[in-house]
Amino acid sequence: xxxxxxxxxxxxxxxxxxxxxxxxxxxxxxxxxxxxxxxxxxxxxxxxxxxxxxxxxxxxxxxxxxxxxxxxxxxxxxxxxxxxxxxxxxxxxxxxxxxxxxxxxxxxxxxxxxxxxxxxxxxxxxxxxxxxxxxxxxxxxxxxxxxxxxxxxxxxxxxxxxxxxxxxxxxxxxxxxxxxxx
Amino acid sequence: xxxxxxxxxxxxxxxxxxxxxxxxxxxxxxxxxxxxxxxxxxxxxxxxxxxxxxxxxxxxxxxxxxxxxxxxxxxxxxxxxxxxxxxxxxxxxxxxxxxxxxxxxxxxxxxxxxxxxxxxxxxxxxxxxxxxxxxxxxxxxxxxxxxxxxxxxxxxxxxxxxxxxxxxxxxxxxxxxxxxxx
Numbered sequence: 457x458x459x460x461x462x463x464x465x466x467x468x469x470x471x472x473x474x475x476x477x478x479x480x481x482x483x484x485x486x487x488x489x490x491x492x493x494x495x496x497x498x499x500x501x502x503x504x505x506x507x508x509x510x511x512x513x514x515x516x517x518x519x520x521x522x523x524x525x526x527x528x529x530x531x532x533x534x535x536x537x538x539x540x541x542x543x544x545x546x547x548x549x550x551x552x553x554x555x556x557x558x559x560x561x562x563x564x565x566x567x568x569x570x571x572x573x574x575x576x577x578x579x580x581x582x583x584x585x586x587x588x589x590x591x592x593x594x595x596x597x598x599x600x601x602x603x604x605x606x607x608x609x610x611x612x613x614x615x616x617x618x619x620x621x622x623x624x625x626x627x628x629x630x631x632x633x634x635x636x637x638x
Numbered sequence: 639x640x641x642x643x644x645x646x647x648x649x650x651x652x653x654x655x656x657x658x659x660x661x662x663x664x665x666x667x668x669x670x671x672x673x674x675x676x677x678x679x680x681x682x683x684x685x686x687x688x689x690x691x692x693x694x695x696x697x698x699x700x701x702x703x704x705x706x707x708x709x710x711x712x713x714x715x716x717x718x719x720x721x722x723x724x725x726x727x728x729x730x731x732x733x734x735x736x737x738x739x740x741x742x743x744x745x746x747x748x749x750x751x752x753x754x755x756x757x758x759x760x761x762x763x764x765x766x767x768x769x770x771x772x773x774x775x776x777x778x779x780x781x782x783x784x785x786x787x788x789x790x791x792x793x794x795x796x797x798x799x800x801x802x803x804x805x806x807x808x809x810x811x812x813x814x815x816x817x818x819x820x
Contacts, residue, residue: 505688533719537746537767564719571770585719588753592774 459486459628462524464516464548466492468534471500471507472614473562477528480621486628489513489524493542501532516544521551526628531563531583540571550574556636558627560609562620566590574638579603580610607633641668641810644706646698646730648674650716653682653689654796655744659710662803668810671695671706675724683714698726703733708810713745713765722753732756738818740809742791744802748772756820761785762792789815 461481465474478488492498492512500507521527527549529536539545549572552559561569566582567589569575576594581603590597602611602619607627611620627633643663647656660670674680674694682689703709709731711718721727731754734741743751748764749771751757758776763785772779784793784801789809793802809815 533715537715540770541767567767567771570774585723585749588722589749589771589774592752592771 459484459525460523461486461488461526461528461628462491462519462521462552463488463528463530464491464539464545465498465510465530466494466535466538467499468501468532468538469498469530470532470535470563470614471502472617473530473532473565474500474510474528476614476617477530477560477621477624480625481628484625488528489519491516491519491548493517493539493544501534516548519548521548521555521557524552524557525631526558526560526624527552528624529559529561529565529568531561531565533564536564536567540568546572550638553636553638556607556632556634558607558609558624558630558633558636560620560624560627562611562616563613566595566610572638578608579605580608581612582610583612607636641666641707642705643668643670643708643710643810644673644701644703644734645670645710645712646673646721646727647680647712647714648676648717648720649681650683650714650720651680651712652714652717652745652796653684654799655712655714655747656682656692656710658796658799659712659742659803659806662807663810666807670710671701673698673701673730675699675721675726683716698730701730703730703737703739706734706739707813708740708742708806709734710806711741711743711747711750713743713747715746718746718749722750728754732820735818735820738789738814738816740789740791740806740812740815740818742802742806742809744793744798745795748777748792754820760790761787762790763794764792765794789818
């Protein structure tokens, strides 16, 4: 059965953290949508400088979590810093948790989960620089290449992408997780 | 009496948040040092892209808080994200608090104070995107152009720089603040 996966990002997303999961999911014949609060295209960050533009498939205001089987939140130091203060972003992310659907987050992406108040008591990882913020928000932070906690999949950096992509597929195949909630 | 002020930064500091306080402090005949964990020069971020290179006056490993009257921590989304995981940075910042000296922090700069465990019970501001992290770390976060709490001076964004610079000078002239502590 085909799946439809939301990838939410804005300017400054780390290129590999969007492109690698997207390519991996599409290998299964699944549909991915790059969703953003802004229309047109969004500009990648490629390790040390601005990268390529990626076309936005859907405006955030035109979509609903009920249309998707899972959510992917790429990192990049600029992208989540923008998204975490956007109320529509927070509502969209919270809907995936309330609908018990898999959410996969990497690098600085978990900053968005802090504002969504979605990390309390959850076992997860992230880029090291935001680990203290996640602990202070109530998360159980661990330093592992991929952490799966009832539909919440997290990784640290681009080098973890193979493990991240594999677990993302597993969790999507499993479907809803009743303990994936706010 | 002349004063000597440490400005701690690395690549990706917001240019105006370093240059404006530096220029302002030097108008009083005071000495400023750009200090960084890396030698040579550090690259500014100018609003939407990389900016100019600034020469590093002193390597972090060669200086001590006891040589300075105050500390300035510029922001930028990239710079504090790098500095906050550096143990030498955290020790240097903590020394200013332990020596009751003024510390001025703007934009994303307070992320460093979270890792220094220096915000509990302190009244402060920052760029909005990290406000939840500061609250979770125990700070009393307010949305004001400049906040002064016993030698801790904080502002939100480059547009607050005139107020930030003025309060910074006031606090340096006052000298040590016994309630500025860890």
